[in-house]
Amino acid sequence: MPQTAIDLAHLARQTGGDHELERELLALFAQQCVRHLRTIHAGSxxxxxxxxxxxxxxxxxxxxxxxxxxxxDAMERQLATSDIGRTEHAMDALTLAAAEARAAISRFDCAA
Known part of the structure; x- marks a missing residue:
């Protein structure tokens, strides 16, 4: 079974099936992705x-x-090791995963 970017069954359990709350949480998460990715990429x-x-x-x-x-999680572990090559690979993987999640959130919001 293909894995989707957002586990909607898990989200529904977390929100008690409240679709408005799901939309709010997804929108908040999309914003958090942008903010945290920026910090991870260019943090001091x-x-x-x-x-x-x-x-x-x-x-x-x-x-x-x-x-x-x-x-x-992989990014956090790589940052702890200070292995620049692997950190760049982990950053690429995280950026892609976040982009896929944000795209899924956009589709979810359009379907609502």
Missing amino acids: DARTRMDAAHTLKGAAQAIGAWTVAEAA
């Missing part, structure tokens, strides 16, 4: 970047954006 120090990755991971887990959560 490794700790700030790790904190942003950790926060993004938690937000993704809350709404069922599992690919984003996994990519943010």
Whole structure:
């Protein structure tokens, strides 16, 4: 079964099936993606970047954006090791996962 960018069944469980709340949470998550990705990409120090990755991971887990959560976790771990080559790969994976999640959120909002 193909994995979608947002686990809508998980989201429905988190919101008790409240579609308006789902839309609000998804919109908030889309905004958080932009803000945290910016910090992860251009943060002033490794700790700030790790904190942003950790926060993004938690937000993704809350709404069922599992690919984003996994990519943010990998990013957080890579930042801890300071391996620049792997950090760049992890950043690319996180950016792609976040873009896919944001696209899914856009489609969800249009379908509502």
